[in-house]
Amino acid sequence: MNRQIEKYKEELYSLQYTPEQKQQLARAAVLMAEQKQQHPFVKQKKRTLRTAFAMAAAGLVLVGTASAAGVLPSVSEIFAPIFGTTPEKAEVINQLGTPIGVADTDNGVTISVDGIIGDPYNICTMYTISWDNDADITLPEDISTLDFAYNDSCTISSAGTMGKDYFFDNDPTDNKIQYCEIRSGLSELTLGTRTITLKNLQYYEGDDAATHIIAEGQWKLSFNAAYQDNSVRFDDDPICYTIDNNSVICDNLTVSPIGVHAEFKTEHGDGKDLFTKSQSSDKDQILYIPVIVTKTDGTTIDITDTGFGSWDDIGNTEVIGKGTVFDTIIPLDEIKSVTVGTVVYDIPHG
Amino acid sequence: MNDTQQAEYLANKYADTIFRLSYTYLKNTHDAQDICQNVFVKLLTSPLKKFENEEHEKAYILRMTANACKNVLKSPWRRRMCTLDVCADMPAPEEPDNSILLAVNTLPAHYRSVIHLYYYEGYRAEEVADILGISAAAVYSRLNRGREKLKKLLERGIENEKFE
Numbered sequence: 001m002n003r004q005i006e007k008y009k010e011e012l013y014s015l016q017y018t019p020e021q022k023q024q025l026a027r028a029a030v031l032m033a034e035q036k037q038q039h040p041f042v043k044q045k046k047r048t049l050r051t052a053f054a055m056a057a058a059g060l061v062l063v064g065t066a067s068a069a070g071v072l073p074s075v076s077e078i079f080a081p082i083f084g085t086t087p088e089k090a091e092v093i094n095q096l097g098t099p100i101g102v103a104d105t106d107n108g109v110t111i112s113v114d115g116i117i118g119d120p121y122n123i124c125t126m127y128t129i130s131w132d133n134d135a136d137i138t139l140p141e142d143i144s145t146l147d148f149a150y151n152d153s154c155t156i157s158s159a160g161t162m163g164k165d166y167f168f169d170n171d172p173t174d175n176k177i178q179y180c181e182i183r184s185g186l187s188e189l190t191l192g193t194r195t196i197t198l199k200n201l202q203y204y205e206g207d208d209a210a211t212h213i214i215a216e217g218q219w220k221l222s223f224n225a226a227y228q229d230n231s232v233r234f235d236d237d238p239i240c241y242t243i244d245n246n247s248v249i250c251d252n253l254t255v256s257p258i259g260v261h262a263e264f265k266t267e268h269g270d271g272k273d274l275f276t277k278s279q280s281s282d283k284d285q286i287l288y289i290p291v292i293v294t295k296t297d298g299t300t301i302d303i304t305d306t307g308f309g310s311w312d313d314i315g316n317t318e319v320i321g322k323g324t325v326f327d328t329i330i331p332l333d334e335i336k337s338v339t340v341g342t343v344v345y346d347i348p349h350g
Numbered sequence: 351m352n353d354t355q356q357a358e359y360l361a362n363k364y365a366d367t368i369f370r371l372s373y374t375y376l377k378n379t380h381d382a383q384d385i386c387q388n389v390f391v392k393l394l395t396s397p398l399k400k401f402e403n404e405e406h407e408k409a410y411i412l413r414m415t416a417n418a419c420k421n422v423l424k425s426p427w428r429r430r431m432c433t434l435d436v437c438a439d440m441p442a443p444e445e446p447d448n449s450i451l452l453a454v455n456t457l458p459a460h461y462r463s464v465i466h467l468y469y470y471e472g473y474r475a476e477e478v479a480d481i482l483g484i485s486a487a488a489v490y491s492r493l494n495r496g497r498e499k500l501k502k503l504l505e506r507g508i509e510n511e512k513f514e
Binding site: 009025029150181 | 360361369373451465466469475485504
């Protein structure tokens with residue numbers, strides 16, 4: 001995929017004005033600006049409707065805990081739809097994850113944080129969205145088009161956070177859908193109290209992305225984000241790569257049943273971004289460094305092209321992270337090694 | 351700097367940048383050309399704004415461009431602003447017939463814009479969020495979903511073309 005992104009950038013770069021066209025553009029802009037200043041457009045006053053907004057603002061917000069309604073499900077039950085259901089996976093999920101059970105209700109729609117699981121660089125949060133039987137909710141045919149108009153859930157880490165999220169329907173016969181949010185940090189995630197604000201559940205339709213709000217409201221969820229970490233970290237023996245005469249050091253590889261994270265650093269020293277915007281091919285080359293997970297059964301997971309990539313300036317150092325959250329939980333006993341570039345890191349087994 | 355000098359500065363420095371983002375939103379070179387003109391005229395007729403640095407200036411112009419494009423997309427009809435003779439025959443960069451750009455153009459506009467700013471302009475997710483006026487979480491989500499959709503499109507091939 002990264003190669004296609006590179007090709008996309010090349011093709012887009014070819015869209016450019018000639019110097020003559022730029023001159024013509026500048027002349028036309030001056031003429032139009034003069035014309036506009038001579039005949040300024042006068043805006044008509046708008047009439048506004050206040051009633052609808054007042055009614056919308058009247059919705060009640062209730063905050064509570066889902067656990068009050070009953071016993072919390074186990075973390076392995078919560079994450080089974082995305083991480084798998086084998087006894088080995090369930091054991092690892094139960095060992096690492098934490099059930100949460102915090103919920104907030106607005107306009108007949110309740111959103112609960114069911115559980116979290118993670119490692120030093122990745123956190124997965126599972127939510128359930130449920131609505132009252134009489135709530136007027138019509139889901140789009142393809143629920144993968146759902147999104148929140150506002151989702152302030154990024155306060156877990158420093159800059160460079162990446163991630164993905166998606167909706168799915170675990171049981172089409174009930175009035176609930178599930179939302180899984182995965183965030184990966186460039187630096188170690190800061191846990192502790194996590195407050196998440198979500199607004200208006202909506203979906204986009206058509207090429208112009210017309211917005212359809214299907215549940216108007218605001219949901220604020222606060223909980224203590226804590227989970228067990230059993231990751232393996234390799235940071236004793238930094239490996240140096242040379243890319244376009246720049247020395248790039250991989251000084252941290254962290255592997256867990258959740259995912260893998262490799263961290264690269266390069267000095268620029270002059271206070272400037274080593275990789276200029278629009279021409280970040282050097283940065284991309286670092287992101288192309290192969291990262292391959294080899295399992296004990298001989299199968300491999302190649303995240304070279306599919307993982308997350310993020311970067312940030314920390315002092316005079318450009319930090320570039322590359323990693324992924326696995327599609328399923330992989331007990332560390334089942335991971336033989338991780339290869340970064342040409343270097344093989346063997347996972348120690350108890 | 352007089353108006354002509356400022357217009358030349360803007361055209362030389364930002365015409366391509368504005369054009370590419372506008373093309374990303376509007377998918378045709380004529381509308382992208384109009385946005386380019388509109389943004390320049392707006393900059394020339396607004397009080398001079400002081401920027402902290404070039405990056406600040408560029409981010410401001412990209413934000414203006416994104417807003418102008420969103421207004422066009424929201425509008426039930428698209429009105430061409432340029433009515434002067436000087437604009438009538440003004441050539442725009444050629445409409446591309448490249449495979450990846452065509453594939454990206456089949457994605458919804460909200461995916462195209464984040465892909466453009468993140469991958470082409472090289473902004474971080476937080477910066478993209480600032481330019482587009484959306485949350486960083488929405489950027490992550492759109493980037494990932496856009497990539498997934500694009501990957502599927504490319505695997506399937508557009509108009510039976512083969513991709514790497």
